[in-house]
Amino acid sequence: MVSSAATPKGERRRQALVASAAELLLEGGFDAVRHRAVATRADLPLASTTYYFDSLDDLIACAVELNGNADMEAMRARVAAVTQRRRGAESTVELLVELLLGDEEKRPESRERLISRYERFVACARHPALRDVQLRLRAQLDDLLTDALRRSGRTAPEGQLRRLVAMVDGAMITALGEYDPDPRGLARGMLLESIDVMAPPVV
Known part of the structure; x- marks a missing residue:
C-alpha cells in the first residue's frame, strides 16, 4: 500500500472505496466490482482504485x-442477547437459523447478503x-456459534460444529440456486433432524 494511504485524507478515500466495493458486491456480486464502478460509486477519480490498492483482488478482499x-457484528450482538437457559431442539434450531441466515423480517436485504456470502466461499478457490x-471470518463464526450453544445448554465438538454449518450451507446453496421460496425452511428441517446428535444437551 502506498504511504499516502496512511494520511487522514488517504485513509478516508481508501475506506470510501472499500465501502463502495462492498455495496457493489451485495448488489451485483463479484462481477459488479470493477475499477470504474467503484470509483464512480465513491465519487473519486478512476485512478484512485489503483493508487490505494495493489490490485482489484486486494480491493475485493477488503x-x-x-x-x-x-x-x-450483527451476530455478536444477537448472541450477547441470548439468555442462559436449557433449550429444546426447536428453539435451538430457530436460534441457529437466525444466527447463520439472518433475521429475514428485520433485514430485508438478507437474501442478497446470503448470496454474497456463498459467492465468497466459491471465490476463495x-x-x-x-x-x-x-x-478469519470462519474462526469468529465458530466462536459465536459455540457461545450460542453454550448459552442454550448444549455443546458441539469442533468437528461436529463444522458439519452442522456445512449442512446448512449445502442446503442454502441448493435452495438459492433453485430459487426456493423458503430456503430457511429447508435448513430448519435439516437441523431439526440432527441437532440433538450434532449438538446434544449438556448432561
Whole structure:
C-alpha cells in the first residue's frame, strides 16, 4: 500500500472505496466490482482504485472483509442477547437459523447478503487473497456459534460444529440456486433432524 494511504485524507478515500466495493458486491456480486464502478460509486477519480490498492483482488478482499465483519457484528450482538437457559431442539434450531441466515423480517436485504456470502466461499478457490479473510471470518463464526450453544445448554465438538454449518450451507446453496421460496425452511428441517446428535444437551 502506498504511504499516502496512511494520511487522514488517504485513509478516508481508501475506506470510501472499500465501502463502495462492498455495496457493489451485495448488489451485483463479484462481477459488479470493477475499477470504474467503484470509483464512480465513491465519487473519486478512476485512478484512485489503483493508487490505494495493489490490485482489484486486494480491493475485493477488503470489501469482502467489511461485509463479513458487518455480519459478524450483527451476530455478536444477537448472541450477547441470548439468555442462559436449557433449550429444546426447536428453539435451538430457530436460534441457529437466525444466527447463520439472518433475521429475514428485520433485514430485508438478507437474501442478497446470503448470496454474497456463498459467492465468497466459491471465490476463495479462485482468489488466494480471499482465503485469509475467509479463515478469519470462519474462526469468529465458530466462536459465536459455540457461545450460542453454550448459552442454550448444549455443546458441539469442533468437528461436529463444522458439519452442522456445512449442512446448512449445502442446503442454502441448493435452495438459492433453485430459487426456493423458503430456503430457511429447508435448513430448519435439516437441523431439526440432527441437532440433538450434532449438538446434544449438556448432561
